[in-house]
Amino acid sequence: MTNKNRWFLPTNTDNLKMMVAQGLMSSPDGFSPNKYYKDELENYPGFIPVFKNSIPKNTLDLIISEQENMTACLIEIDLTKITQGNAKNQNYEAVEVSVNAHDDLLLLLAPLSLSCIKQIIFKSVDDKISLEAEQKLSSNFILSDLKTHYSKSDETLFKASNDKGSMESFHKDKVDENKIESQVGSVKLVNYPRIYAFGGLLTSLFYFAKNGKLSNNIYHDFCTIDKANLVDDKLCIHQYFNQIESDGILQIMYSKLLDKLISRENSKDDIIMLLEATDWDERFKSRTQDLAQMLREFENNETTISEKFSKAIKPLERLLLMLFHKESIESLIEYQLDMFTEDDYLLFSLIFGVRDKFIKTPKFIREYQNLQNFISSKMAEYAHLELKSGIKFKSTSSPKTVWDILNTKNTAKKAGKKLEITDCVQAETGEDFEKQGRKVIFQGYLELKYKIVEDKYFKIISNKNISTETYNNLARLK
Amino acid sequence: MAKRKFKLPGVEDLNKDQDRVLRLPEDGQFLIVGGPGTGKSVVALLRAMKFSNGNDYIFLTYNRVLSSATDQLTQALHSNTLLRFFNKKLRDSLKPIREKLKQDEDGNKEQIQNCNSILIKNFGHDYKKIDKFLQDNNFELTETTRHLIVDEGQDMPPDYYERLMDFGYENFFIVADQNQQLEADENSSREELSNILGLEVEDVIELKENYRNTYIIALWAMYFYTDISSPPPKLPPKDRKGGVPILYQYKDFKRCIEFILREADRDLSNLIGVVVAKTTILEICKRELESMEIELDNEKPRIQSYKSGQAVEIDFGEGGIVVLNANSIKGLEFDVVFVMLNGFEIYNNDEDSMRKKLYVISSRAIKKLVFFNSGKNAVEQIFPDKDIFPDEKIPKYEKEYKDEHIYPNTKILSRKELG
Numbered sequence: 001m002t003n004k005n006r007w008f009l010p011t012n013t014d015n016l017k018m019m020v021a022q023g024l025m026s027s028p029d030g031f032s033p034n035k036y037y038k039d040e041l042e043n044y045p046g047f048i049p050v051f052k053n054s055i056p057k058n059t060l061d062l063i064i065s066e067q068e069n070m071t072a073c074l075i076e077i078d079l080t081k082i083t084q085g086n087a088k089n090q091n092y093e094a095v096e097v098s099v100n101a102h103d104d105l106l107l108l109l110a111p112l113s114l115s116c117i118k119q120i121i122f123k124s125v126d127d128k129i130s131l132e133a134e135q136k137l138s139s140n141f142i143l144s145d146l147k148t149h150y151s152k153s154d155e156t157l158f159k160a161s162n163d164k165g166s167m168e169s170f171h172k173d174k175v176d177e178n179k180i181e182s183q184v185g186s187v188k189l190v191n192y193p194r195i196y197a198f199g200g201l202l203t204s205l206f207y208f209a210k211n212g213k214l215s216n217n218i219y220h221d222f223c224t225i226d227k228a229n230l231v232d233d234k235l236c237i238h239q240y241f242n243q244i245e246s247d248g249i250l251q252i253m254y255s256k257l258l259d260k261l262i263s264r265e266n267s268k269d270d271i272i273m274l275l276e277a278t279d280w281d282e283r284f285k286s287r288t289q290d291l292a293q294m295l296r297e298f299e300n301n302e303t304t305i306s307e308k309f310s311k312a313i314k315p316l317e318r319l320l321l322m323l324f325h326k327e328s329i330e331s332l333i334e335y336q337l338d339m340f341t342e343d344d345y346l347l348f349s350l351i352f353g354v355r356d357k358f359i360k361t362p363k364f365i366r367e368y369q370n371l372q373n374f375i376s377s378k379m380a381e382y383a384h385l386e387l388k389s390g391i392k393f394k395s396t397s398s399p400k401t402v403w404d405i406l407n408t409k410n411t412a413k414k415a416g417k418k419l420e421i422t423d424c425v426q427a428e429t430g431e432d433f434e435k436q437g438r439k440v441i442f443q444g445y446l447e448l449k450y451k452i453v454e455d456k457y458f459k460i461i462s463n464k465n466i467s468t469e470t471y472n473n474l475a476r477l478k
Numbered sequence: 479m480a481k482r483k484f485k486l487p488g489v490e491d492l493n494k495d496q497d498r499v500l501r502l503p504e505d506g507q508f509l510i511v512g513g514p515g516t517g518k519s520v521v522a523l524l525r526a527m528k529f530s531n532g533n534d535y536i537f538l539t540y541n542r543v544l545s546s547a548t549d550q551l552t553q554a555l556h557s558n559t560l561l562r563f564f565n566k567k568l569r570d571s572l573k574p575i576r577e578k579l580k581q582d583e584d585g586n587k588e589q590i591q592n593c594n595s596i597l598i599k600n601f602g603h604d605y606k607k608i609d610k611f612l613q614d615n616n617f618e619l620t621e622t623t624r625h626l627i628v629d630e631g632q633d634m635p636p637d638y639y640e641r642l643m644d645f646g647y648e649n650f651f652i653v654a655d656q657n658q659q660l661e662a663d664e665n666s667s668r669e670e671l672s673n674i675l676g677l678e679v680e681d682v683i684e685l686k687e688n689y690r691n692t693y694i695i696a697l698w699a700m701y702f703y704t705d706i707s708s709p710p711p712k713l714p715p716k717d718r719k720g721g722v723p724i725l726y727q728y729k730d731f732k733r734c735i736e737f738i739l740r741e742a743d744r745d746l747s748n749l750i751g752v753v754v755a756k757t758t759i760l761e762i763c764k765r766e767l768e769s770m771e772i773e774l775d776n777e778k779p780r781i782q783s784y785k786s787g788q789a790v791e792i793d794f795g796e797g798g799i800v801v802l803n804a805n806s807i808k809g810l811e812f813d814v815v816f817v818m819l820n821g822f823e824i825y826n827n828d829e830d831s832m833r834k835k836l837y838v839i840s841s842r843a844i845k846k847l848v849f850f851n852s853g854k855n856a857v858e859q860i861f862p863d864k865d866i867f868p869d870e871k872i873p874k875y876e877k878e879y880k881d882e883h884i885y886p887n888t889k890i891l892s893r894k895e896l897g
Contacts, residue, residue, distance in 0.1 A: 014497060021489035032490035067494065069501040137500075137524050139486040267719035299721060301740035304775045325744070334747065337775070359490055 005099050007050040007106065008074040008121070008157070011039045012063045013131050016073055016120065021140040023199050023358040023376045024111040024383070025075070030192040032359070037070070039063045046187030047088065047107035050077050060158060071127050074157055078118040082108070085384070085391030109389050111190060113380035115373045115396045120151040123158045139363045145373040188387050195386075196357035197262045198225075198241055199379040203361045204329055204353030206371065210402035210466055211342050212458050218346060219401060225382060233315045237350050243386075249283055253316065261323075261355045268324055272296060291320060298324050306337060315347050322348050329353060330362040333465060342458050367468040369475045370399045400475060402466055411477040412450055418474060419464070424457035425450050487520065495685050496521050502651075504529050504625070507675040509682045510653045511668055513711025514699070514841035515690025518653035519629050519809065523548070525651060526555050526627050538563055540630040543802070544809040546790035548629075560634050565600055567645050568608070572597055575615045589614065605637030612644055628652040630809050636670045643674075650675055686712040690811055692720030695847050697867055698890045699840040702833040702860075710873055722889055723840070723847040725861070726896040733896045734850045735766045738799060738816055741846075742779035747797040750779075751812030753804055753839050755821030757785055763818065764801050804835055807842055815843035819851040819858065829860055836860070850896070865891040 009025065014037045019025050027046055028036040036042070040049045040059055051059070055074065064070040079099050086094045089103040097108065122128040128151060135141055205219040221230055222238065230238050236254035239246060246252075260266055260274050275292035298308060298321060305325060312318045326332045329352040340348075358375060366372055377396040384391045400408070405415045416422050427448040434441045466474075492500070499521045502508055512518045526537050537557040539545045548557045558566075576593045579586055592611050596603075626642065628634075631652035639650070652671060666674070672682055688696050693714050703710040728734050742750050752767075754760045760783055767781045780798030784790055784806055792800055800812070804822075817839055824832045836857075840847055851858060862868055867890050 017489045034494060035490055037494075067498050067501070069498075069503070133528065137486060137527055138489055140488040140490075264717050267717065268721075269719045301737050301744075304740070304773060305744055306775045331745070331747065335745075359488060363486070 005101075006053055007077045007079055007099070008053075008055060009040075009048055009050050009077060010055045010059050010063050010072070010074050011041070012037055012066075013071040013073050013127070013134075015039055015041075016075065016131075017134070017138070017141045020114065020142065020146070020372075021138070021359055022196060023114065023372065024195070024379055025114065025116070026111040026190070026192060030111060030190065030195075037063075038066045044107050046110055046189075048077075048110050048112050050079075050106050050108060052101070052104045052106075054157065071131070072123060072158060073127070073131070074121040076118040076121060077108075077112070077116050079106075079116075081113070081116040081394045083392050083394050085109070085389055109187075109384070109387070109391055111192075111195070111380055111383050113373070113393055113396070114146065114376040115393070117146055120146070121157055122151065122153045123155055125153045128153055140359055140361065140366060142363065142366045142372060144367055145370055188389075190383050190387060193262045193264075193357070194241075195379050195383045196359060197258075197354045198382050199358030199375050200329075200356050200361065201237075201241070201350055201353035202378055203358060203365060203371065203375050204349040204356070205346075206368075206375075206399070206401060207333070207365050207466070208345055208349035209404075210461055210464075211345055212403065212454050212461075214342055215346050215349075216401055216403035223378065223398070225385075233319075233347055234350065237354075241382075249287075250316075252281075253284065253288070258354060261351065262357075266355060268295070271320070271323065291317065295320060295324055306339060309337065309339060315343070318344055319347050319351055323351065323355070326352070328360060329356045330360075333362065336463050340462070342462070345462060364468045368399060368471045370397060374399055402461075402471065402474060405474050405477065406452065411474075414477050415474050416450075418470070418477075419461070421452075421457060421460055424453050424460060426453055427451075487524075491689070492517070493685075493687055495683060495687075499683055499685075500524055500528070505649050507649065507677065508651045509631075509668075509671050509675055509677055510651075510685060511655060511682060512653070512685030513655055513688065514838070515688040515696070515714075515811075516655075516685035516711055517687075517689050518655065518685055520689075521685070522627050522629050522651065522653045523552060523555070527552065529625070530555060535625045535627060536563065538626060538628045539809060540633045541806060541808060542790045543784055543792065543806045544629065546792060547794040547810060550794045560628065560630075560638070561601055564603070564638065564642070567642070568603075569597060571612075571617065571645060575617065579615075603638075605635065605641050608641055609637070609644065612641075617644065625649040625651070628654075630654065631671060632665050632667075634666060635664050636666050636674050639666070639671075639674045688712065688714040690844055691718075691841060692845065693718045694720060694722050694888070694890060695840065695843050697888060698723045698847065699837055701862055701867065701871055701890060702837040702840065703873075704830050704833050704837070720845055722892045723843075723849065724892045724894055725849040725851060725858075726894050728850055728852050728896040730897075731852070732766065732770065734816075734818075735763070735770050736772055737848075737896065739767065739770060739772060739774065739779065741814055741816075742797075742799050743774040743776055745797070745813075746776055746779065748813040749794070749797055750799045751807060751810070751815045751842060752799060752801045752818065753807055753815060753842075754801065754818045755804060755823070757803065759818055759821045760785065760801050760803060767799060767801070804839055808838060810842060811844055812842055813844050814846040814848070815839065817847075817849045819849055819855050820853075822855070822857045824856050824860070832857060832860060862891065865889055865893065 018031055018035050022030065022032070024030060025048055028042050029045075039062060043049070060072065064072050079097055082097045085097065087097045087109070088107040089095045090105045090107070092107070095101060095103060095106065097106070122131070132143060135143055202219075202222055205215070205222055209216040209219040218230065218234060225242060233250065233254065236251045237258065239251060240255055240258050256274060257271070260270060272292050272295055275288040275295070280288050294312070294317065309318060309321060312321050322332070326335055329349075332348055332352050358379065374396050377393055380393060402415075402419070405411050406419070416425055427450055429442070429446055429448050431442050431444070431446060496517055499510055502525075510518055510521060522537070526535050529535065535556065537548055537555045538560045539548060539557060540560055542559055545557045545559045548555065572593055576590060576597075579590050579593065589611075592607070596608055596611060626647055626649065628650065631654035652675070654666070654668065654671060668682065672679065688711055691699065691714060693716050696713050700710050700713065726734070738750065738752060742748065752763055754763060764781060764783045780793070780796060781801070782792045782798060783801040784792055786803065786806065822832070867888050
């Protein structure tokens with residue numbers, strides 16, 4: 001049976017921009033401070049309220065009520081993207097997530113992935129054009145993966161229907177207030193900073209996966225958060241996100257550092273204060289004091305930066321110095337010093353991704369084909385795993401890393417040429433050959449195997465930034 | 479050299495007041511006020527980028543350095559200085575009148591003289607005289623650009639804007655901060671700008687949050703705030719942390735130069751401002767920075783400067799060191815600011831003027847603020863005695879919120895020897 005029911009989250013373009021920037025459709029507590037504008041989200045804490053086919057007048061008024069000149073929009077949700085788990089109806093009773101649902105309002109447990117957006121509906125074509133134009137004014141409002149070219153203006157949806165007009169506050173009338181309160185109270189809170197940090201980490205790893213096999217493997221390890229083959233510092237970070245506790249010294253130090261970086265209190269002073277705090281176990285104290293001292297000395301200009309790094313031997317020391325030296329993933333990407341190894345960059349990318357979170361992903365990476373949607377779905381998946389909500393989403397196609405493209409039979413050669421790394425490629429064959437002077441003669445049709453010489457490759461690729469255009473050209477290779 | 483460009487804000491970087499500004503319609507008259515670092519210029523630039531197509535927008539700034547920086551960082555916008563733009567409009571408008579007067583058989587020598595005396599000036603215009611002349615000669619409108627976006631709008635007198643209106647301009651978007659006025663007479667207050675634009679008090683949008691400085695740098699700058707008629711801008715959130723401003727006493731000037739070069743070497747994309755009092759000091763600093771050879775990780779940073787009256791040849795599209803006189807830095811921002819205190823003087827016991835200058839200089843720094851001084855300097859006398867934010871400086875309206883702030887016991891200056 002074909003069902004023509006449509007489900008909408010009514011909001012304004014300001015909230016839409018914020019949700020795209022942060023990478024998730026979230027409750028107001030998932031928004032950056034003071035960036036949430038009034039809509040129905042605040043009336044259903046912990047849920048994304050979606051209306052069937054039409055929107056009540058009160059809601060249409062509410063979504064543009066906070067400031068003048070605001071623009072209303074309807075985010076049409078594709079419920080088929082939610083493959084498992086329940087929703088609630090307006091009485092907070094569990095119901096199946098279904099396009100055919102009988103209720104006029106469904107409450108979907110937040111957060112939702114951006115890939116659940118079917119289209120965005122505007123009141124007028126001008127509103128749509130205006131929002132699309134706003135992309136050029138922002139570093140993190142990118143509509144590319146949201147298929148807005150399919151989005152339409154549909155004025156009729158912005159006129160409340162008569163029957164819904166009488167339902168102006170239907171959700172409030174029907175429900176026993178005490179019941180709402182008890183239901184709302186029972187909704188587990190999402191740890192949004194941790195979710196966004198995980199998204200930042202994945203995006204950062206995706207970019208640095210260009211650097212070689214090790215980086216690429218670790219990116220894939222973190223993508224499948226529950227299974228990984230990691231050691232040392234990287235294992236500590238993985239365990240932190242998997243919420244596996246350990247009393248190992250390194251694990252505890254990373255755990256405290258990551259807590260600090262994820263919080264808003266993550267300045268240089270805060271990190272020094274953390275290391276100098278008196279509540280460290282005696283086993284750690286001399287190490288944390290030394291690290292704090294090293295960081296205090298970092299700010300003086302007595303020696304060059306390379307000298308400071310060359311004195312830092314352990315990964316954690318180098319990592320902390322880099323956190324003090326560079327303020328964002330964007331500046332980390334632009335920074336090159338020959339002394340750093342692939343392992344160094346890997347660790348830097350992990351920790352910078354955590355500190356910056358998904359929202360600070362550089363624009364040129366966000367614009368990689370299908371990356372924004374993929375990371376959004378990974379964040380939503382991770383959030384619901386943490387909530388133990390039972391909600392599962394239809395999988396989003398995974399964008400290929402540069403390393404994957406370079407190591408896929410059909411695309412390797414073309415990608416190598418585009419990236420100008422052919423000097424790092426060796427061709428091998430197991431066939432017998434014969435030498436005639438300078439000529440090498442093989443019998444029959446030759447099957448060559450191409451292999452990237454990793455050391456040489458790393459030296460070239462670590463100094464190369466992969467622009468949106470370059471990546472998208474690589475991703476389109478077949 | 480590392481490239482720099484106008485950094486687009488993220489959605490979360492703009493507060494609700496700024497969002498409101500960006501939603502304003504294209505046509506109309508608007509006044510946005512706010513202290514240093516509150517994002518006035520950012521919203522002005524974003525608005526220009528949002529609406530500009532072709533030659534319909536002109537972005538006007540007070541000084542040439544700022545105009546040049548705007549041009550380079552945004553590229554697509556047409557920018558000019560307030561005076562140069564006015565002079566061009568004036569010439570374009572008056573020349574046909576003069577030609578007509580010359581051709582007039584009766585010849586009106588007085589009017590021609592008036593016209594010449596108006597045209598001869600490039601600054602210090604007598605706007606009232608221009609007005610009378612235009613009226614006497616039945617001036618017809620000539621405007622071709624419909625929208626003017628004005629940064630640092632407080633630095634021009636009300637008559638300046640009235641004459642622009644005479645030239646046919648209707649759509650003004652002015653951003654201003656009356657606490658950053660340069661000249662005592664040649665400026666407009668918030669009230670005057672509102673009156674000219676025909677705005678009610680509630681139509682003026684005020685940007686209050688400081689987005690540029692760290693908390694400590696903003697607090698340090700606030701120490702020099704002088705305007706008793708209006709409250710100082712709101713401090714940035716406490717979690718915007720950074721180092722305390724440092725005052726280095728030096729014996730060997732070369733150590734200061736070495737310090738600056740190493741700072742620039744840390745990050746080649748950083749723009750480092752070295753602020754001096756006089757052109758002679760500017761030349762010395764530039765020469766020393768260029769000639770000093772020390773071990774650095776990277777190639778030597780680009781060293782640039784600007785002297786009043788010259789064409790601006792500073793490349794703001796790249797990081798490096800820029801040496802500037804204090805009068806040229808208005809509206810600009812630098813990742814790190816070094817201030818050479820020697821040479822700054824307090825004239826006629828006018829400490830307030832010096833405070834105003836220090837307020838503007840200090841609030842240019844995004845991440846780091848460093849003062850260099852050698853021996854005794856009168857300016858240092860107006861620095862706080864105890865290096866902590868003093869009680870008496872807490873603005874009245876802030877007193878009730880005192881507990882929420884970390885001052886008055888906050889250290890706002892660190893004194894060190896550069897030996």
